[in-house]
Amino acid sequence: MSEILRLEKVSKAFGGVTAVNEVSFALEEGEIVGLIGPNGAGKTTLVNLITGVHPLSGGRVVFAGQDVSRQKPYEAARRGLARTFQIVQPFPEMTVVENVAAGALFGGGLRTRQAASEEARRELAFVGLDHVADTPAASLTLPNRKRLELAKSLAMRPKVLLLDEVNAGLNAAEIDGALELIRKIAKRGITIVIIEHLMKVVLSISQRILVLHHGELIAGGPPREVLEDERVIEAYLGAKFAARIKAEGMHA
Amino acid sequence: MTSGLLGRLPAGALGYALCALWIALLAASPLTGDNYLVRIAVMISMFSAMALSWNFIGGFTGYPSFSTAAFFGLGCYVGAIAQRNGLPLFAAWALATLFVAAFAALLGLIILRLKGHYFAIGSIAIVEVTRLLVSSWGSVTGGGDGLNVPLMQGSPGAVAAQVLYAMLGVLLVAFAATLAVQRGRLGFGLRCIHQNEDAADMVGVDTTRFKIAAYTLSALFCGTVGAIYASWVGYIDPTDSFSILLTIKVPVMALLGGPGTAIGPVLGAGVFVLLEEFFWANFLQWNRAILGGIIVFLIFFLPGGLLKIDYRRFYRRAAERRAAGKAAA
Numbered sequence A: 001m002s003e004i005l006r007l008e009k010v011s012k013a014f015g016g017v018t019a020v021n022e023v024s025f026a027l028e029e030g031e032i033v034g035l036i037g038p039n040g041a042g043k044t045t046l047v048n049l050i051t052g053v054h055p056l057s058g059g060r061v062v063f064a065g066q067d068v069s070r071q072k073p074y075e076a077a078r079r080g081l082a083r084t085f086q087i088v089q090p091f092p093e094m095t096v097v098e099n100v101a102a103g104a105l106f107g108g109g110l111r112t113r114q115a116a117s118e119e120a121r122r123e124l125a126f127v128g129l130d131h132v133a134d135t136p137a138a139s140l141t142l143p144n145r146k147r148l149e150l151a152k153s154l155a156m157r158p159k160v161l162l163l164d165e166v167n168a169g170l171n172a173a174e175i176d177g178a179l180e181l182i183r184k185i186a187k188r189g190i191t192i193v194i195i196e197h198l199m200k201v202v203l204s205i206s207q208r209i210l211v212l213h214h215g216e217l218i219a220g221g222p223p224r225e226v227l228e229d230e231r232v233i234e235a236y237l238g239a240k241f242a243a244r245i246k247a248e249g250m251h252a
Numbered sequence B: 001m002t003s004g005l006l007g008r009l010p011a012g013a014l015g016y017a018l019c020a021l022w023i024a025l026l027a028a029s030p031l032t033g034d035n036y037l038v039r040i041a042v043m044i045s046m047f048s049a050m051a052l053s054w055n056f057i058g059g060f061t062g063y064p065s066f067s068t069a070a071f072f073g074l075g076c077y078v079g080a081i082a083q084r085n086g087l088p089l090f091a092a093w094a095l096a097t098l099f100v101a102a103f104a105a106l107l108g109l110i111i112l113r114l115k116g117h118y119f120a121i122g123s124i125a126i127v128e129v130t131r132l133l134v135s136s137w138g139s140v141t142g143g144g145d146g147l148n149v150p151l152m153q154g155s156p157g158a159v160a161a162q163v164l165y166a167m168l169g170v171l172l173v174a175f176a177a178t179l180a181v182q183r184g185r186l187g188f189g190l191r192c193i194h195q196n197e198d199a200a201d202m203v204g205v206d207t208t209r210f211k212i213a214a215y216t217l218s219a220l221f222c223g224t225v226g227a228i229y230a231s232w233v234g235y236i237d238p239t240d241s242f243s244i245l246l247t248i249k250v251p252v253m254a255l256l257g258g259p260g261t262a263i264g265p266v267l268g269a270g271v272f273v274l275l276e277e278f279f280w281a282n283f284l285q286w287n288r289a290i291l292g293g294i295i296v297f298l299i300f301f302l303p304g305g306l307l308k309i310d311y312r313r314f315y316r317r318a319a320e321r322r323a324a325g326k327a328a329a
């Protein structure tokens, strides 16, 4: 395995508020990494920094050996840094297949709209949305909209995929389906960062967990270690919860 | 059998056929020898070309631009000044086109950072700023006194026909450009920007470049039209060239016909100019009020424009009524 993405002391201040403070970590190719932290910890901001939505206040982002700290979002997309939005962002008046074709044409670098459409249909089959390919995106149910976001990102042929709460608002059965899909995506060799509030979900899928609190990275490592980390328990999990989830996790 | 011809032909093909017929009619107007008719045909072609231009930024991209009069006015002045300095007619028109395109591209870099209402206000301010610049740079532009433009050669009828064909030429090029954009990568990207600019950025659309391309396309044909107009009327002044009324009329035409389509702006411009002529002739004082009325009507009843009305339904209803009438008889 080799390194695909590295953050070096990445910081972001909005006016006086430091949303992300000197965060450093590296991702290996093909990893699934969970990013957790309380509301307002800076998780979404971190995704925005990695994908060029906000300019960095300090530090560096290195992608595949190249300094990309000053990139624009569309450049991140073309390089292979894809993300989904916490609040889904479809092109509402286009069909589902057109939505995905946009990803293939602009982010994936396909030449023609025809080729982009074909690629889009393949990705829709992969995420299980081929049966609604020709309906307007606005008519999809929430779980399907989340799948659409995934298909759109996949059509961009990403190397790294940042998933900002793709499971939020889904019920238990739908989450199981989504997790299965995320594992299938990881099998394609795509590095995945998953932001998620449900600890069970994070623990079941992540090989490694990063914990953000008040914009700082307070822990990082295998799930078991992170669960035992004093600071993580104090800041995020709470002692009771940590004990319970550990007990459940150990039996599983 | 209820939907007849409309049902069997793809709506697109029928639309294009009617559009071609309409343009042929405009082109045939000099055959009547009626100068008033030719003048109306010129106005229709000219506004169709400008409505098609506006459609690139306002229709496809969804940026409510009110800069049309700035582009038209600059086209008038660059064309006129070039001709006064001895450039041949076509070279002057070409220069005006290039100048206005370059102006829009540079301006786009700044103004397209604004969104929504802010963009609308910024774009309308440009009309005022360019008008002020032109009227205060008296040594070149003649200031408030305006400029005489060398007259075109030929009888009034021949000149009107030449102007008509020039305007129709611009109309056709703008129409072809619209179809090319609509079917290509640029048009797809503009639609993405229209529906969700952040998401467009995120799927890899270089939104800044795409918007500048759309804004430039919305300008350059207006530049050509302005220069042709200046040669036609033979005299221009700042108030007439940079008219706020023009800057509002053109978007209204595109909205009336159907923004974001190729045929809509042509339809809207035609309907609008004809309505305006009719009201102008019959109710002189009410002319402005009627423009306002159309705008209000558009906003409340026709958000998709005339093209989006379900004509097939009307047609079916009429057929059903006819059938019911026969059955009763």
Ligand SMILES: Nc1ncnc2c1ncn2[C@@H]1O[C@H](COP(=O)(O)OP(=O)(O)OP(=O)(O)O)[C@@H](O)[C@H]1O
Binding pocket: A014, A017, A018, A019, A037, A038, A039, A040, A041, A042, A043, A044, A045, A046, A086
């Ligand atoms: N564009 C912005 N302008 C100003 N402040 C911002 C902006 N974006 C985020 N913040 C602030 O940065 C901090 C981190 O927010 P962020 O959305 O990254 O948190 P989060 O970890 O994603 O939270 P959640 O779990 O609720 O999604 C918050 O205090 C937020 O108010």
Ligand SMILES: [Mg+2]
Binding pocket: A043, A044, A045, A086, A164
């Ligand atoms: Mg968030």
